[in-house]
Amino acid sequence: MSSIDWIVLFSTLVGIVAYGVWKTRGAKTMDSYLRGGDDNKWWAIGLSIMATQASAITFLSTPGQAYTDGMRFIQFYFGLPVAMIIISVFFLPIYYKLKVYTAYEYLESRFDVKTRMLAAFIFLIQRGLAAGITIYAPSIILSSLLGLRLFETNIIIGVLVIIYTVSGGTNAVTQTQKQQMAVMMGGMIVAGVLVVLSLPEGVGISEALHIAGKMDKLNVVNFEFDLSDRYNFWSGMTGAVFLFLSYFGTDQSQVQRYLSGKSLSESRLGLMMNGLLKVPMQFIILIIGVMVFVYYQFNQPPVFFNETVMENVEQTEYAEVIETVESYYTEVFEEKRTAVGDLVHALQGNDEKNIALAQKKLNNLNERSKAVSDEVKYIVKAALPDSEANDKDYIFMHFVMNTLPIGIVGLLFAVIFSAAMSSTSSELNALGSTTTIDFYKRKIKPEASDKHYLNSSKLFTLGWGVLAIIFASYLSLFENLIQAVNLIGSLFYPIILGIFIVAFFFPFVKSNAVFLAALLGQAVVIYVHYLNTIDAAGVLTMGYLWYNAFGCVLVVLLGFVIQGIGQRRRTD
Structure with a gap:
């Protein structure tokens, strides 16, 4: 990169970190640190929710996904508005009524402490893994493109995030994510315009879309029902809905975003903003990937992008x-x-x-x-x-570095770093909060002062940040980064969602039954995934998005069966 690009990159990143530290320098209590003072407007909540989900993987992987596989990934998000409505109607009122710091506090009042801690523990495992991936995923690509060592890139992303997340807590995450979203979407729109302008003379957006359509890259909707197909209309409206219910309704990294709202109405509006804008946002990113594909029909791409x-x-x-x-x-x-x-x-x-x-x-x-x-x-x-023999995640940044003008390259790298920072900060904030509230305060030191818990939250957030950097330094790539994140979520989220669905809607099922159902359900989901990985013939294949519906329903059914057996034994 040129010196101008480096200046654009680092001035953007340092500016975001400095703003986050300065804006939230007054977090003096545990409540303001973990809930951000309960004064965020709906649009700030919506931007924070979107920024939390829009990791660097979104901007690295999604254009490459469209380049190789077309637009069909957009179907993954079709169920998002449905999930936002369900969460707004059923989940949010309960969280606000109980004034919880974490989603898992509710489970103790409904069931018991062991069920609460099981759900919190599953969250810590899957979100701890995801925090490592959200640092590692951009690091391995950026280190290659920028000529840095992988460990150095991990350190840059991790340390920048730790500085303002530990300093200001939830409010720092929300405040910085407004700037990060502006950088991310502004940069991607600029990139999209420049991709079209880079096409040969006489080839405009209309011709480009026709070419993409004739080459089967505008495959937006597929109504064919196929369990082995990761992305079709039915997986988007079933498996993906369950995944979104789990992620936005029970994952502390998202719950913490909307619990910082001024009121229940503000939080609902923030969720609905996410439901309405996320699909167009992903559509734009995918279209950019398709336009990059069309560009490389006129300009020879490398045979291998890394x-x-x-x-x-x-x-x-x-x-x-x-x-x-x-x-x-x-x-x-x-x-x-x-x-x-x-x-x-x-x-x-x-x-x-x-x-x-x-x-x-x-x-x-x-x-x-x-x-x-x-x-x-x-x-x-x-x-x-x-x-790594898979080069999908290098496609977009290869185009950026070899085609776009000086200054814009630095801006696009700032987009990737900002996205990595926004999602990682939410994860570390949630990991620190859950560790403090659901484990340390509940079991280890229940009678300490507010200042003690505030300092403990900061220390736990710092510890998770260090662990994420270490974990990121020992990871290896999956087939595709965005699929890696969705797969990890699909293995663990359905169990947590199953527990919450039982808690909300099935008072017949008690704590011991749902606890055993969750343990059995988690084992079955992992075993089904194992069968999928070894089943070369495809007889047992189930696309991982379907795990979300399968695992959640399994927990509910097992809870009923176990509770029924227990009731029968007591009556006998």
Whole structure:
């Protein structure tokens, strides 16, 4: 990057941290530290909720997801407005009535302390893992692109977040997330405009969308029911709804955002703002990825987007093989570029016959191009067994670094760092709060002063931050970063949601029954995932989004069965 880009990047990050520390320097009590003073407006709550979910993975992975798989990922968010309505109607009033610091306090009043601590413990496990991933995911890519060591990038992100999160607590997270959202969305909109402007003369947004459509990248809705399909309308309206109910309704990193509202109405409006704006936001990010795909139909992309790994492969005995494959890849691309030109010409002339011919030829060439890319991935893995052979998450930033003008590159890197900081700060804030309220105050030191708990919260937040940095330094990549986060959530969230659904709607089920149901349900969900990973034939395959509905319903049913058995034994 140029010196101007570095100045843009670091001035943006330092400015956000300094603002967060200065704006929230008055947090003197545990209440103001954990709940932010209960004075946030609905729009601040909405922005904070969106920023918490919009991690760096969103901006790194989602455009790459669209580049390789089209728009169908948007279906994951179709159920979000439904989940926001359910939470606003059923979850929020209970939290406000009890004036809880964490969502899990309610479970003790409904069940008992062991159920509360089980739910809190499951949260700490999955959110602790996620905190490491939200640091690691951008770090491994940014370290490669910026020429830094992975540990150095982890430290930069982790330390910046720890400074203002430990200093100001919930209010610091909310205040900084307003600036971070402005940087994130402003940067992505600028990138989207520049992608379109980078297309060849005579190819505008209309032609680009037609090209994308003919190459099956505008596959927004799929009504085919398929349990093995991760992203279709039905998984978005069932499995994803359960995931969103768990995440926004029972995950402390989100609950803490809207419990800082001035009133129940303000919190509800903040949730509904998220439900209405999140889908368009994801749509914009996916469209940018599709436009990057169209750009690379006219400009030759690398056969493998992680250039650092490719440079290392070229130093091995596979160098000649790679050179031969890249030569063939160039030949295919030149044919494809000609076919794209023919398609554009046919589209502009509204020539249906030639449109169909150009589309068929172009898609055949695209399949050949993908086959070459897949072959390169096998070569990369053979040459460097410890390297990551999946390059999806490098696609967008490769375009940024090699195409966009000076200054904008630094802004887009600031987007990625800001997103990493916004989601990580919420996670650390929630981890520190849950550890303090649900474990330390409840079991270890129940009679200490308010100042003691305030300092304890800061120390626990700092400790989780350090653990997240350490964990991030020992992670390895999943198939795709955004899928990694959703998978971890889908393994643990349904159990917590099942406990809360029983608590809200099924008074017949008591504490021991739901506790055993949760333990059994968690074991079954993990076992089903294990079966999916070893079932090569696909007979037992279940897309991980379906775990959310499956696990939640399982906990409820097991709770009923166990409670019924217990009742029968007592009557006998």
